[in-house]
Amino acid sequence: MQSRSLESEGFRVTLGRDQGSCMIEGRSGLHERTVPECVVLGVRPDATPSAKPPVRIFLGTEASQFRPERVFVWSIEQVRDPGREYQIFLMKELAGFDRRRWTTGFTNYRFAIPHFAGGVGRAIYNDEDQIYLTDPGELFDLEMGDRGFLAISETESSVMLVDCARMAEVWPIEAAKFEAKKTLLKRAVEKGLFGSLAPGWNAREDEYEAGSSQLLHYTTLHTQPWRPFPDRFVYRENPLGELWHQLERSADRSRFQLFSRSRPSSRFKQARPEGLGDSAGCSETQELLNELEVRSVVRWEPACVDLERAAPASTGDAVVCCQGLEQVPEDDVPWLLDELFAAGDRFVVASVDCGRQIAQTATTTETTTAPGRWPDHFTAAGARHPGIRWQLVVQHSEPNGQDVCQYYRGGSRHDPNPPRVRLLVEPSSSFSESAESLAETLGWPWEHLGEEEQDAAPWPDLLLCAGSGVASRARGIRLRSRGRTRVVLLAEGAEPAAELDLVITPVSAGLFPDPRRFEIAVPLVATRTEERCRASEPWRKLFVEADAPRIALLVDGPRSGLTTALAERLGRAAAEAARLQGGSIFGLLSPKLSNSVTSALGAALGRSHLAVLERGDDPYLAHLELADAFIVTGDAEWILADVCFTGKPVDIFPLSERLGLLERLRGAVVRLADSSPTNNRGTARPQKGLERFCSRLIANGTVRPPKNRRALHDALVARGCARRLGDRALDPEFRPLREAERAAGQVQSLLGIG
Numbered sequence: 001m002q003s004r005s006l007e008s009e010g011f012r013v014t015l016g017r018d019q020g021s022c023m024i025e026g027r028s029g030l031h032e033r034t035v036p037e038c039v040v041l042g043v044r045p046d047a048t049p050s051a052k053p054p055v056r057i058f059l060g061t062e063a064s065q066f067r068p069e070r071v072f073v074w075s076i077e078q079v080r081d082p083g084r085e086y087q088i089f090l091m092k093e094l095a096g097f098d099r100r101r102w103t104t105g106f107t108n109y110r111f112a113i114p115h116f117a118g119g120v121g122r123a124i125y126n127d128e129d130q131i132y133l134t135d136p137g138e139l140f141d142l143e144m145g146d147r148g149f150l151a152i153s154e155t156e157s158s159v160m161l162v163d164c165a166r167m168a169e170v171w172p173i174e175a176a177k178f179e180a181k182k183t184l185l186k187r188a189v190e191k192g193l194f195g196s197l198a199p200g201w202n203a204r205e206d207e208y209e210a211g212s213s214q215l216l217h218y219t220t221l222h223t224q225p226w227r228p229f230p231d232r233f234v235y236r237e238n239p240l241g242e243l244w245h246q247l248e249r250s251a252d253r254s255r256f257q258l259f260s261r262s263r264p265s266s267r268f269k270q271a272r273p274e275g276l277g278d279s280a281g282c283s284e285t286q287e288l289l290n291e292l293e294v295r296s297v298v299r300w301e302p303a304c305v306d307l308e309r310a311a312p313a314s315t316g317d318a319v320v321c322c323q324g325l326e327q328v329p330e331d332d333v334p335w336l337l338d339e340l341f342a343a344g345d346r347f348v349v350a351s352v353d354c355g356r357q358i359a360q361t362a363t364t365t366e367t368t369t370a371p372g373r374w375p376d377h378f379t380a381a382g383a384r385h386p387g388i389r390w391q392l393v394v395q396h397s398e399p400n401g402q403d404v405c406q407y408y409r410g411g412s413r414h415d416p417n418p419p420r421v422r423l424l425v426e427p428s429s430s431f432s433e434s435a436e437s438l439a440e441t442l443g444w445p446w447e448h449l450g451e452e453e454q455d456a457a458p459w460p461d462l463l464l465c466a467g468s469g470v471a472s473r474a475r476g477i478r479l480r481s482r483g484r485t486r487v488v489l490l491a492e493g494a495e496p497a498a499e500l501d502l503v504i505t506p507v508s509a510g511l512f513p514d515p516r517r518f519e520i521a522v523p524l525v526a527t528r529t530e531e532r533c534r535a536s537e538p539w540r541k542l543f544v545e546a547d548a549p550r551i552a553l554l555v556d557g558p559r560s561g562l563t564t565a566l567a568e569r570l571g572r573a574a575a576e577a578a579r580l581q582g583g584s585i586f587g588l589l590s591p592k593l594s595n596s597v598t599s600a601l602g603a604a605l606g607r608s609h610l611a612v613l614e615r616g617d618d619p620y621l622a623h624l625e626l627a628d629a630f631i632v633t634g635d636a637e638w639i640l641a642d643v644c645f646t647g648k649p650v651d652i653f654p655l656s657e658r659l660g661l662l663e664r665l666r667g668a669v670v671r672l673a674d675s676s677p678t679n680n681r682g683t684a685r686p687q688k689g690l691e692r693f694c695s696r697l698i699a700n701g702t703v704r705p706p707k708n709r710r711a712l713h714d715a716l717v718a719r720g721c722a723r724r725l726g727d728r729a730l731d732p733e734f735r736p737l738r739e740a741e742r743a744a745g746q747v748q749s750l751l752g753i754g
Helices: 063-079 107-116 136-140 173-178 181-190 241-253 266-271 282-291 330-342 371-384 432-442 468-480 529-545 564-581 595-605 618-626 637-645 661-673 689-699 709-718 739-750
Strands: 002-005 023-025 031-033 037-041 055-060 086-091 122-127 130-132 149-151 159-163 194-196 215-217 297-299 316-321 344-356 389-397 403-411 421-425 446-448 462-466 486-490 502-506 517-520 550-555 584-589 609-612 629-633 650-653
Touching (some): 037 063, 055 136, 063 086, 063 371, 086 107, 107 122, 107 159, 107 173, 122 136, 241 371, 266 330, 316 330, 330 344, 344 371, 371 389, 421 468, 432 486, 432 739, 462 468, 517 739, 529 618, 550 637, 564 650, 584 618, 629 637, 637 650, 637 709, 650 709
Parallel strands (some): 055 086, 055 122, 297 316, 316 344, 421 446, 421 462, 486 502, 502 517, 550 584, 550 629, 584 609, 629 650
Antiparallel strands (some): 023 031, 037 086, 130 215, 149 159
């Protein structure tokens, strides 16, 4: 792979009157672009060179989209002709364009392609939210006839094959800079220059067909897998998101970058050496460094990078960079971070001082890396260098003059001592059991956090919190510890995950996906092995003498939708299951059930052993230990967690909860948030208006969705832990549910262990 600017490609003489130089000075000391940067995928060394012309692709992108633009180019690398050259021009942050009516930060760049291509040859245009599944050379070589551009429709221009000579007069550079997108497209269509392109070259998510679609377009903005605009959208899962993530992981494994030491961006050369100055973060960096037990420390500065020499090998136990990194052009940040991470054996400690943040206008371009993108860059670099523990300080000043200092950490934990773990539990929270279960599964020494420990060092490495009521206190500890304490919250409320390190919630909570939220099928429960064995002794004779299999029927729920009629149906179904298997029924019924429901169940069950259900008491624990199988009402979430943990057969009897007025109102908010209206192309339009407002209400915890019991049951069935009662088509090898182990894996990853 190579990279070069358009100027070095010989296009400068054809660029027009305002393109006398490649760069103009920007407000930050770096340079705004007036021409796109070009990444070249050359002929592979082991391939026979093709006689076909280079494939030219112009990619519409913007500063916040550094992840998808890399994956886009990597997708081409996977499917391209190895004997052919591919030139990918990154059209982003180009100076001189009026963005006031643009939907994205690159809307009209596509109409400047004839200008930037010198008015000769052909070129492909792509948006950055796409991946190629077939060689784009096939698109580039299509017959165009007398058409000026090919697209899947007259109004859809996110993938185009452009005849630059034909379109140069229709889309001149001044029109691209100042006219509306619809006007420019309409003009070309009215001149008869539109030609139809096969839909597979621009397949949106709902149009994608595995094996036949040539390109996948992640067009629904609030489901894009890389989540570029968390301030604008409340993101949802994308059913095809894993295809994109697989490509990114593959690029990470290959250490693929768009730019490198041997081929840096043209802006990197423009910025050196005087542009890379000192940062004010050295004292903060030294403070972080003092916490680490390091054998040797080396200093690293971007201004000292010698492009004429090879990248240095590992030079020290810890590498420190506290000046100049914030002045590096963002295109070059990934490869420089790769060198920074490669220079250390175990640790990277860095500081960036982003200075005063100036609001972007419709006509300015970003010339430095925004504060919010630095942790993303370091997280990505850490994924490519999993053996390095990194710590980052980001400093900047808000427009109101307030100084902000934020701390980020990631990578492997090198401390041989076990993490210092504390529990912070809301007294009334049922999730205190989950926090203790998780702590026991992790296997590290732990104790409850005392009042005297909440505001002072030594800070715990891990704070396990139970219940939303302690979340604000946990956030305070996280803030005062400057990121030393990683906070994990177990709850079913919609506590904003972005303000914590990890939030663990049951799938029934119905909350939106978030990179910091981990869903479990059911709440984490204590194993209680010794208690179950002890409690079972008085019941053992009764169970042994009963016909096998001994089926325990557990009916719970004060808000259950279990009517008398449903109770009769449940009782008959349980009795029939026991009869078919030649077994017997042991019933545990909640004392909160109405007399009529209890009577109906007893009558339908006939001769059965019945007792009162109270989770955690001795009869309950004895039934968990001695029963061969279970039938459980679908509203009993904690009981389902207990019985599925045993690995014995579990049948679920689904119920619909009675919803009061408040629950119905909350359900209406959820439906509006999920409404997903379509645009004139028939695809889901970006979140806005009432849809976005309701999504925000749920995401920030103002409105909690009603319980989603169906999601709970689906998760248990999918894991092979349970089935719905009467569904004999499914007769799985029942597996024990080990959600605490899954959650522990997430916590270990958070702390860089394992």
